[in-house]
Amino acid sequence: MSISKWCFAQWYDVLNSIVEPKVIPYRHMTAGKSHGKTLEVGGGTGANLPYFETTSSLTIV
Numbered sequence: 001m002s003i004s005k006w007c008f009a010q011w012y013d014v015l016n017s018i019v020e021p022k023v024i025p026y027r028h029m030t031a032g033k034s035h036g037k038t039l040e041v042g043g044g045t046g047a048n049l050p051y052f053e054t055t056s057s058l059t060i061v
Helices: 003-033
Strands: 036-040 055-060
């Protein structure tokens, strides 16, 4: 792993904790409105998972 990737990984949670409160309303507007069978493309760390409340089936790639 390169030093830049290592540094990014070390600081990711800290930086994300600053941005996340500003992103939550958008997660509600997108993932929160999904229903039925849902495909999440680029699920990453799974931050949207708590907002898929009304889906009957969720596939993450």
